[in-house]
Amino acid sequence: RKEVEQDPGPFNVPEGATVAFNCTYSNSASxxxxxxxxxxxxxxxxxxxxYSSGNEDGRFTAQxxxxxQYISLxxxxxxxxxxxxxxxxxxxRSGNTGKLIFGQGTTLQVKP
Amino acid sequence: DTxxxxxxxxxxxxxxxxxxxxCEQNLGHDTMYWYKQDSKKFLKIMxxxxxxxxxxxxxxxxxxxxxxxDKAHLNLHINSLELGDSAVYFCASSQPYRASGNTDxxxxxxxxxxxxx
Numbered sequence: 001r002k003e004v005e006q007d008p009g010p011f012n013v014p015e016g017a018t019v020a021f022n023c024t025y026s027n028s029a030s031x032x033x034x035x036x037x038x039x040x041x042x043x044x045x046x047x048x049x050x051y052s053s054g055n056e057d058g059r060f061t062a063q064x065x066x067x068x069q070y071i072s073l074x075x076x077x078x079x080x081x082x083x084x085x086x087x088x089x090x091x092x093r094s095g096n097t098g099k100l101i102f103g104q105g106t107t108l109q110v111k112p
Numbered sequence: 113d114t115x116x117x118x119x120x121x122x123x124x125x126x127x128x129x130x131x132x133x134x135c136e137q138n139l140g141h142d143t144m145y146w147y148k149q150d151s152k153k154f155l156k157i158m159x160x161x162x163x164x165x166x167x168x169x170x171x172x173x174x175x176x177x178x179x180x181x182d183k184a185h186l187n188l189h190i191n192s193l194e195l196g197d198s199a200v201y202f203c204a205s206s207q208p209y210r211a212s213g214n215t216d217x218x219x220x221x222x223x224x225x226x227x228x229x
Contacts, residue, residue, distance in 0.1 A: 032216045043202055043220035044155065085153070091216045097143055097167045098206060098216040102155040 004103035023088030116221035135203030
C-alpha cells in the first residue's frame with residue numbers, strides 16, 4: 001500500500017466550478033500535512049498547510065481528519081490558472097528534520 | 113532572487129557515465145534534500161543533510177553519493193549511470209523545525225531533468 005494515496009484524475013472542470021480532492025495516508029505517526037501544487041515541468045510549491053481545525057486561504061480550504069487519516073482540499077470558483085497537479089504531502093519528522101512523503105498527485109484541468 | 117538553484121537544468125548522457133548535479137540555496141537554511149521524481153510523477157526523498165551532516169539516506173543505490181561542502185550547497189554525484197536513473201531530480205531546503213517557528217516547509221529548486229541513453 002502506498003504511504004500517501006490520491007486519485008490521479010484528471011479532473012476536468014469548467015471555470016467557476018467547485019472541485020474537491022481527497023487523500024489518505026497510512027502512517028498514523030505522520031506529524032504535519034500539506035498540499036503542494038506542481039505546474040507542468042516545474043518544481044512543487046507549497047499551497048497550504050493542513051490542520052485538524054481546517055484552514056482556508058481565499059478560494060482554497062484544506063481539512064485534516066486524523067482519526068480517518070484523510071486529507072482534503074476544496075477549490076471554489078475554479079480559475080484557468082488553477083490547472084496544475086495537486087500533491088498531498090505528509091511529513092514524518094525525525095528530531096529537527098522533516099521527511100516529506102508525497103502522493104502521486106491529482107491533475108486538475110480547468111476549462112473555459 | 114533565486115532561492116534554491118540547480119545546475120544543470122537538463123542533462124543528457126550515455127549509460128555508464130558519471131555525472132554531477134549541483135544545488136545551492138541562499139535562504140540561510142541548515143537542511144537540504146535531494147528528491148527524485150520518476151516518469152510516474154512520484155516524488156521520493158533520497159537524502160537529507162543538516163549543516164553538512166547526513167541525516168536521511170533512503171534506500172538508494174550507492175552509485176548515488178551526495179556531498180555537502182557547506183550548508184548552502186548539496187551536490188549529487190551519480191556513478192555508472194543506468195537507464196532507470198532517468199528522472200527529474202529536485203533539490204530542496206528548509207530550516208530545522210524548531211528554528212523555523214515550528215514549520216516543516218521545504219523550498220524546492222527548479223529541478224534537473226536527467227536523461228540516460
